[in-house]
Amino acid sequence: MFGAMSDEKPRWLMVRPPSGSAYERMRSALNEGGVRTVCSSSQCPNKGECWSRGHAAFMLLGDRCTRRCGFCAVNGGVPGDPDPREPESVADAIERLGIAHCVLTSVTRDDLPDRGAGHLAATVDAIRRRSPSTVIELLIPDMDGLPGPISTVVWSGPDIVGHNLETVRRLQPVARDPRAGYDISLATLARIKDAEPWIISKSSLMLGMGETMDEVREAMKDLREVGVDILSIGQYLRPKGGRVPVSRYVTPDEFKELEEEAYHMGFRKVASGPLVRSSYRAWEVCVGADG
Secondary structure: OOOOOOOOOOHHHOOOOOOOHHHHHHHHHHHHHOOEEHHHHOOOOOHHHHHHOOOOEEEEOOOEEOOOOOOOOOEEOOOOOOOOOHHHHHHHHHHHHOOOEEEEEEOOOOOOOOOOHHHHHHHHHHHHHHOOOOEEEEEOOOHHHOHHHHHHHHHOOOOEEEOOOEOOHHHHHHHOOOOOOHHHHHHHHHHHHHHOOOOEEEEEEEEOOOOOHHHHHHHHHHHHHOOOOEEEEEEOOOOOOOOOOOOOOOOHHHHHHHHHHHHHHOOOEEEEOOOOOOOOOHHHHOOOOOO
16 A cells, blocks of 8 residues: 655655755856756756756756646646747757756747657757767657657667656546646657657656556556566655645655565666656666666
8 A cells, every 4th residue: 555645745855955056057058058947847856956966857848748647847838939949949058058968848839840859859969069079868758659750850860769647547647737648658668668668768657646556557567568677666746836636645665665566567777756857867777778
């Protein structure tokens, strides 16, 4: 059984407010570059730690998502046109900060014919030209499971391509926009491998929305069946404006149990813990995943 719900967050979810010279340097550099980060837009509790270590996850294609998922802090609505300068701006920030492992994600852009794939590919190209040794990790929307846009992203040359399943099958209608779905996400992950079998694929699950342990195991098995290499499992924390309440807090021991089971299923790398997010310590999780 998962841990019981309480009115206050348990001690293992308490984090210190961001501070320190390294954090301030990262914050200033990102502000000066005019680039967006997932760290801020998703209200991530790990921002202080990651920025202090010189790591950040970049948000592309604007700050408005064409979908409105109940767990998400990103604003929904009608997005503006993609900024053609953004790929070079992100590449410039990565070069100036000397980032060795970058995570790139985006809002969902159902309004674009290619679902934003060309913009993501252009950003990968810009980073490769300016920082050829940087490991590039893409976290993509489902792109409606369309082979064309997914292949465009994969063939642009990132090292890792991920798409998050987010939650178990039963809770998809509760947590995600009606245009998303369990089977669409699995199809997207399968097509990442279809486009390039050698590429490292990644996905993530959030716990604490009311799922059972057996449902989590089923989702993990489904992810392995479509070839996912890296799995992240973390605690769902309701963001400001989020519509899905936290059902319960999962204990560190339970996360550890799931990590061990995931390795037995064949995942190459697993990060499972209360504060784990899909991009949290991504540079550590990917080490050895290609071995």
